[in-house]
Amino acid sequence: GAGVSQSPSNKVTEKGKDVELRCDPISGHTALYWYRQSLGQGLEFLIYFQGNSAPDKSGLPSDRFSAERTGGSVSTLTIQRTQQEDSAVYLCASRQSGQGAGSPLHFGNGTRLTVT
């Protein structure tokens, strides 16, 4: 595809509900990342997928957060029992790999999550 695609672009949910955020990476990109950006803040790493390797989940803030990547392409970030502090923009990024870490990262436009 032309770029990283994320859906929905905006999501408003009630506290306690579960949400799923979707990311379609650039075709052929084997590495996929999720980041979170709270208002006026920097980017907080959440999780990283690389091919068939076990994902690096070291940034997930709690066990309410999980992510999967099916078929090495599309990824879903799930937040269970949402809390107001989960409100943020969730950004997905992808890059080519098989080249070590030496390839640029490309971001989607993000999903703005608001928990009321």
Next chain:
Amino acid sequence: GIQVEQSPPDLILQEGANSTLRCNFSDSVNNLQWFHQNPWGQLINLFYIPSGTKQNGRLSATTVATERYSLLYISSSQTTDSGVYFCAVNYNQGGKLIFGQGTELSVKP
């Protein structure tokens, strides 16, 4: 883990002025990127520059890996340059990209 520090945190320029943004990192890195986040929140790649110097129009970047810093130069700034500039690094051959806190640039007409 690695620390990534950007300076200055904020910068206000008059249109046409030049500026230098700095990114310091606390460990050896194998990847460094500069991004521009525009006022609509889109993150745009500027440079992939683990070492050396690159130029793209009015922007250029230099990374001195041995001294653990990178510089982003903006010349003849325009109002469309406004936004937040982030640097991000990989280290230890890992894939995780760690971001600095950004420099917020505002270019006034």
